[in-house]
Amino acid sequence: MKKKTGAATPDTGLDAYLLRRHGAVRIGPGAAPEEPQPWTAEGLVALEADLAQRGYALTRGLRAALARLRPADLGGAGALLLARLDAMLGADRRHRPLFRGFPDGVPRHARATYSATVRAYLLCQESQICFACERGSLDAGIGALAPCAHLLCGDCYDALVIADGGHACPYCATPLGQEERYLSLDVKAVRNAARRLRPGSLLKPLRLAGTADAEETAAAELAALLSRQTPLNPQDREDLALLLDHAPADPAAWLPVEIPVRESRATVLAALLRRDREAARPVLAAHLTTATDVLRLIWAWSGAEPDLLPETARALRLRNLPRPLRRDLLALLDALPVGALAEDLGRHRQAWLRAGELLHPYEHRARFPYAAAAFAVLRGTDLAKSPELREAPAPLRVRETRRGRARLTVETFAARVEYALLRGEVPEAVGLLATRPGELARRLHHLLRVHADWAPGEPTPAALLDALPGALRAVAPGPLLGAYGRLRGPREAGERRLYFPRGRVASAHGRFDEGTVVPAELSAPVCALIEAELLRRAGRSEPCELAVIDAGLADLVVPFAERASARTLVALPRGSVQRLPAGEHVRLFVHWMQRVNQRVDLDLSVAFYDEDWAFTGLCDYTNLVLGPRSAVHSGDFTTAPPPHGATEFVDLDLASLDKAGARYAVVVVFSYNDVPFEDLTDAFAGFMTLDPAEAARVRKGAFRPKELRQRLDLAGDARVCLPMIVDLRERTHTWTDLNVAADPGFHNLYRHQEKIGSLASDVLRHFGAGTRATLWDLACATAAAGSPEVLVRDRSGRTLDHYRRGAREPVAEFAARLRGLHVSDRRIEQAPDDTARQIAERLGGVRAFTALVHADVPAPAEASGALYRLYPGPTDAAPDTLERLTAGEWTARFAPNG
Numbered sequence: 001m002k003k004k005t006g007a008a009t010p011d012t013g014l015d016a017y018l019l020r021r022h023g024a025v026r027i028g029p030g031a032a033p034e035e036p037q038p039w040t041a042e043g044l045v046a047l048e049a050d051l052a053q054r055g056y057a058l059t060r061g062l063r064a065a066l067a068r069l070r071p072a073d074l075g076g077a078g079a080l081l082l083a084r085l086d087a088m089l090g091a092d093r094r095h096r097p098l099f100r101g102f103p104d105g106v107p108r109h110a111r112a113t114y115s116a117t118v119r120a121y122l123l124c125q126e127s128q129i130c131f132a133c134e135r136g137s138l139d140a141g142i143g144a145l146a147p148c149a150h151l152l153c154g155d156c157y158d159a160l161v162i163a164d165g166g167h168a169c170p171y172c173a174t175p176l177g178q179e180e181r182y183l184s185l186d187v188k189a190v191r192n193a194a195r196r197l198r199p200g201s202l203l204k205p206l207r208l209a210g211t212a213d214a215e216e217t218a219a220a221e222l223a224a225l226l227s228r229q230t231p232l233n234p235q236d237r238e239d240l241a242l243l244l245d246h247a248p249a250d251p252a253a254w255l256p257v258e259i260p261v262r263e264s265r266a267t268v269l270a271a272l273l274r275r276d277r278e279a280a281r282p283v284l285a286a287h288l289t290t291a292t293d294v295l296r297l298i299w300a301w302s303g304a305e306p307d308l309l310p311e312t313a314r315a316l317r318l319r320n321l322p323r324p325l326r327r328d329l330l331a332l333l334d335a336l337p338v339g340a341l342a343e344d345l346g347r348h349r350q351a352w353l354r355a356g357e358l359l360h361p362y363e364h365r366a367r368f369p370y371a372a373a374a375f376a377v378l379r380g381t382d383l384a385k386s387p388e389l390r391e392a393p394a395p396l397r398v399r400e401t402r403r404g405r406a407r408l409t410v411e412t413f414a415a416r417v418e419y420a421l422l423r424g425e426v427p428e429a430v431g432l433l434a435t436r437p438g439e440l441a442r443r444l445h446h447l448l449r450v451h452a453d454w455a456p457g458e459p460t461p462a463a464l465l466d467a468l469p470g471a472l473r474a475v476a477p478g479p480l481l482g483a484y485g486r487l488r489g490p491r492e493a494g495e496r497r498l499y500f501p502r503g504r505v506a507s508a509h510g511r512f513d514e515g516t517v518v519p520a521e522l523s524a525p526v527c528a529l530i531e532a533e534l535l536r537r538a539g540r541s542e543p544c545e546l547a548v549i550d551a552g553l554a555d556l557v558v559p560f561a562e563r564a565s566a567r568t569l570v571a572l573p574r575g576s577v578q579r580l581p582a583g584e585h586v587r588l589f590v591h592w593m594q595r596v597n598q599r600v601d602l603d604l605s606v607a608f609y610d611e612d613w614a615f616t617g618l619c620d621y622t623n624l625v626l627g628p629r630s631a632v633h634s635g636d637f638t639t640a641p642p643p644h645g646a647t648e649f650v651d652l653d654l655a656s657l658d659k660a661g662a663r664y665a666v667v668v669v670f671s672y673n674d675v676p677f678e679d680l681t682d683a684f685a686g687f688m689t690l691d692p693a694e695a696a697r698v699r700k701g702a703f704r705p706k707e708l709r710q711r712l713d714l715a716g717d718a719r720v721c722l723p724m725i726v727d728l729r730e731r732t733h734t735w736t737d738l739n740v741a742a743d744p745g746f747h748n749l750y751r752h753q754e755k756i757g758s759l760a761s762d763v764l765r766h767f768g769a770g771t772r773a774t775l776w777d778l779a780c781a782t783a784a785a786g787s788p789e790v791l792v793r794d795r796s797g798r799t800l801d802h803y804r805r806g807a808r809e810p811v812a813e814f815a816a817r818l819r820g821l822h823v824s825d826r827r828i829e830q831a832p833d834d835t836a837r838q839i840a841e842r843l844g845g846v847r848a849f850t851a852l853v854h855a856d857v858p859a860p861a862e863a864s865g866a867l868y869r870l871y872p873g874p875t876d877a878a879p880d881t882l883e884r885l886t887a888g889e890w891t892a893r894f895a896p897n898g
Contacts, residue, residue: 024209049113089569091703119190124200146176146180147183223256234715235567255283260895281325308351339396343410441472477558497510548848553774554775558887575735576734580726589647590683593680600639600640603669620748652665663729672747676717683715720741723738792818800838855871866883
């Protein structure tokens with residue numbers, strides 16, 4: 001059989017991962033033809049035109065790699081790349097509203113379409129990416145070369161075109177015109193294309209992935225995920241399973257000494273056991289350190305998520321354990337302190353009762369007596385039938401029941417803490433909790449509240465202030481930042497509090513809190529200790545010469561409850577507030593596809609409320625048009641058969657709604673016939689911008705992937721989703737990513753208007769300014785502890801503040817100056833493009849920490865350090881020497897004692 005060469009890498013799932021996470025594309029080695037062939041060049045132009053329509057552009061290295069492919073292989077590689085992008089954006093299917101009235105536009109000529117699209121981007125935003133240097137000029141502008149329309153900055157034009165005689169594009173080798181350097185932007189086709197873009201639109205660069213093979217790439221990406229010290233969200237867990245399938249066969253080549261997240265640990269160990277049971281057994285003892293670790297492994301071994309949630313247990317059928325593995329697990333349990341073991345088993349009683357049926361601990365009571373005794377406590381075994389268990393070691397003890405039976409019991413840690421708090425013995429409770437630092441952090445507000453009840457007017461307990469500095473060193477980032485946000489925020493008596501129960505999907509419920517309000521003078525010393533601990537952890541990283549941070553990071557909440565977050569296009573943490581895209585019109589959508597022989601009716605609805613959360617109206621299947629076309633529904637689909645499913649839209653005229661007295665718009669997606677989202681083949685919701693020309697023809701709409709701003713997958717055992725709340729007056733949206741608990745029969749929004757409004761009001765209050773820890777807090781700690789100079793860009797992008805740490809200025813004071821945006825050393829006000837260029841110039845050639853909301857800064861040359869960005873942009877074209885961080889990875893950098 002003849003070996004095929006020159007093909008793109010097969011679509012293994014790893015390629016989709018690299019594209020989504022890094023904007024990188026793997027290409028096979030290819031076979032360069034001896035002579036350039038016309039149809040190869042035409043194929044590349046056609047691919048570039050298709051990518052530009054989706055808002056993406058090929059960087060120089062990736063285009064060169066594609067150019068080396070044979071025409072047939074180029075077609076396959078291009079088709080796969082477009083398919084992956086469409087799947088990521090949700091454009092891989094037909095989206096047709098019920099009331100159809102829009103034509104499908106098909107470009108007649110790829111080069112003309114590409115040229116007009118690229119120049120339209122230049123018309124909307126001058127700071128696009130240079131295709132040659134992949135970063136853009138800092139002094140010379142960028143233009144579209146005549147006639148090929150590839151973007152080239154002035155510096156690259158001088159260095160590559162003029163130096164070569166000015167005959168060809170250095171990107172595609174197309175002969176250049178002699179009269180004009182760049183194509184004109186003042187062309188009707190370009191202006192028309194620009195109207196379909198929002199101001200400030202940027203082409204997102206696609207880079208060439210490294211040349212390492214699949215196993216090496218998977219091992220490198222796997223190491224980053226396994227080193228995370230914060231829980232993985234659903235997308236990360238899916239990526240972990242994918243990378244494990246591509247990991248090298250020898251675990252010693254990639255398995256770290258420690259995997260901090262216990263769910264990840266169980267997933268990896270179960271995968272190793274399924275791959276090679278005998279080779280994996282020796283590593284179990286090093287990674288299973290608690291009884292709950294063993295239980296998680298049993299869950300993962302049985303093919304379930306090792307989250308130990310009740311809903312998982314109800315649907316789980318446990319898989320039998322081979323005898324050698326069963327003895328290994330019993331030996332691990334028996335080696336644990338018997339009191340802690342019995343307490344651990346009691347935390348997940350029903351799950352351990354089921355697991356005990358697989359382990360058979362009583363059969364091996366002579367070999368593993370402690371494990372047998374702990375299970376006797378769990379099961380409430382009558383000691384009359386097992387008299388040998390009466391000799392169980394301390395702290396287990398025999399207790400006689402009222403019926404004359406004898407059973408083993410253990411006093412739990414939680415019981416001792418609660419008893420101390422019940423008596424108002426805060427120092428005693430602190431002493432107990434200090435042995436479990438995570439629990440101490442979670443109870444800080446409770447401890448201060450009890451102290452305020454029993455000793456009103458007294459200062460913060462000395463025992464707590466003495467124990468905290470040492471205990472906080474061992475607290476995970478989640479509890480530490482959660483306590484920080486809870487304690488520093490303003491509180492009122494009888495306020496509404498929002499709670500997020502642990503589960504597979506994110507849900508919330510609110511209630512009035514009638515407890516004692518913790519005074520600021522009690523919480524302030526504790527907050528100061530937490531801030532000091534954050535600075536200590538930030539100082540462990542390698543120092544940087546410069547830090548660049550956006551003030552808009554204050555609108556991004558530190559990720560929490562990530563296990564229950566939905567998969568999204570933009571990883572916006574729950575509770576974060578973002579400005580709506582420029583313009584007065586927004587298009588909401590929901591798409592779903594049911595299984596064969598199934599009928600599912602999802603409904604997209606929007607409820608409107610005034611300033612005081614009084615209901616003012618709705619737009620849904622019962623009311624397709626609100627007011628003078630202020631909100632328009634596309635029509636109600638009651639079924640979504642494959643292969644295309646169904647899509648519903650709602651167009652919002654923001655100015656008209658605001659004028660009509662509506663302040664808030666609450667977006668709700670619900671299942672009319674009570675089918676949970678997890679039973680669907682596919683379902684997702686989101687929103688996009690609506691260009692003015694299309695807004696004038698509200699009944700004529702389309703799904704435009706280029707204008708897609710956010711997408712959220714509907715999943716899990718939920719039937720009502722509340723993805724976001726829009727503030728019509730401030731032109732912002734709060735990303736909620738919540739599922740509403742609802743009894744069967746949630747058939748229209750009007751009936752549940754009060755419940756939805758109350759929840760939305762609670763959400764906005766819960767995530768109000770200053771009430772949660774934000775990425776701005778992490779940015780200030782990272783910058784102050786690791787960089788002597790910090791640049792802060794304001795939300796508008798027009799102001800750049802320069803902060804420099806004084807020779808004798810303590811780090812804590814420098815951090816406080818940054819956090820409050822006080823007394824900058826120098827302030828520069830200029831156009832946003834000039835600010836972005838200045839930042840790029842400063843980042844070039846230095847090690848820097850950069851945290852941006854929008855990656856609109858031209859990619860710096862010879863960049864190193866770390867980069868966090870929320871929205872993609874030209875900065876993504878920076879070299880691989882710049883470490884890319886997600887919000888979760890950045891938070892994980894604040895792990896304890898690391």
